[in-house]
Amino acid sequence: MELFGYINSPFVRHVCIALAETQLPYTFNTVDGDISAKLSPTKKVPFLQDGKLLLSDSTSILRHIREQAGQPFLATVQDLDAYCLINTLMDSTINLFLLERSGVSFDGVTYIERQQKRILEGLEHLNQLNICANTYDHDVVVRLQCFLIWALFRNRFTVDGHTNLQTLIKNCEHEATFIATRPQA
Numbered sequence: 737m738e739l740f741g742y743i744n745s746p747f748v749r750h751v752c753i754a755l756a757e758t759q760l761p762y763t764f765n766t767v768d769g770d771i772s773a774k775l776s777p778t779k780k781v782p783f784l785q786d787g788k789l790l791l792s793d794s795t796s797i798l799r800h801i802r803e804q805a806g807q808p809f810l811a812t813v814q815d816l817d818a819y820c821l822i823n824t825l826m827d828s829t830i831n832l833f834l835l836e837r838s839g840v841s842f843d844g845v846t847y848i849e850r851q852q853k854r855i856l857e858g859l860e861h862l863n864q865l866n867i868c869a870n871t872y873d874h875d876v877v878v879r880l881q882c883f884l885i886w887a888l889f890r891n892r893f894t895v896d897g898h899t900n901l902q903t904l905i906k907n908c909e910h911e912a913t914f915i916a917t918r919p920q921a
Contacts, residue, residue, distance in 0.1 A: 737755075737760065737761065737762040737763070737784060737785070737786045738762065738763045738765060738784065738785045738786075739751060739752070739755065739762050739763070739764050739765065739782055739783075739784050739797075740765045740767045740771075740772065740775065740776070740781060740782060740783050740784070740785070741764075741765075741766070741767060741772075741781035741782035741783070742766055742767065742768065742781060743766075743917055743919070743920065744886070744889075744919045744920060745781055745782065745886075746826060746830075746882040746883050746885070746886035747781065747782055747794040747826070747882075748781055748782045748794070749882045749886070749917045749919075750794060750798065750875070750878055750879055750882045751782050751784070751794055751797050751798060751801070752764070752913075752916075752917045753878055753882070753913040753914070753917060754798055754801045754802070754875070754878070755801060756912075756913045756916065756917075757913060758801055758802070758804070758805035758807065760801060760804055760805060767781060776792045777790075777792050778792045778793065780792075782794050782797060783797075784797045784800070786800065795819075795823070798875060802875070808873070809873070809875060810873050810875060810876070811873060812873070814872070815872055815873035815875075815876050818862075818865060818867065818872055818876045818880075819873070819875065819876050819879055821858060821861070821862065822862070822876070822879045822880050822883055823879070824854070824858065825854065825855055825858040825859065825862075825883065826879075826883045826886075828851045828854050828855050829855055829883075829887055829892050829893075831851065832848065832851055832852070832855075832892070833890055833892060835848075855892075855893065856893070859893065859895070859898060859901065860898070862880065862900075862901065863895075863898040863899070863900045863901050864900075865900075866900045867880055867900070867904065868900060868903050868904045868907060869900070877904065878908075880901075880904055881904055881905065881907075881908045881914070884901060884904065884905050885905060885908075885914075885919065886919060888905070889919045
């Protein structure tokens with residue numbers, strides 16, 4: 737298996753953590769936006785080549801990894817819904833980050849305001865779900881941890897007042913897979 741991406745991506749980080757947990761052999765290839773635009777049909781990272789199989793989304797990659805290891809992946813509709821919510825918030829947050837880095841002005845743009853509101857209200861909902869204390873699939877927990885750590889690293893928002901989200905972050909601070917995949921400046 738060959739994984740393509742860059743470690744500062746929360747999507748890539750989740751895949752790297754799953755590969756470390758399952759101990760499946762793989763090669764990691766660092767690629768930038770130009771290379772991913774040429775090699776991946778979605779023009780994003782991560783993407784994975786496993787023999788003739790090309791997977792171009794982190795969710796399908798995670799499912800493939802879990803299947804290869806004989807492990808479950810998002811077995812309930814509640815797991816899937818929480819996972820999809822996290823992906824939606826992560827996409828919105830990353831898109832706003834990239835637009836800001838590109839110099840786009842957010843002043844008075846209704847679409848941008850809606851994305852910002854989606855993120856804040858989604859975080860409140862995730863905090864109320866208390867994913868850490870409830871029996872959500874492991875990949876839901878890891879996905880949320882990767883997202884939160886990336887967003888804090890990039891100063892996208894705070895989790896002040898969200899005690900359950902703060903607990904999720906604290907729970908992974910000393911885990912070897914999270915230490916090994918820490919975002920880099």
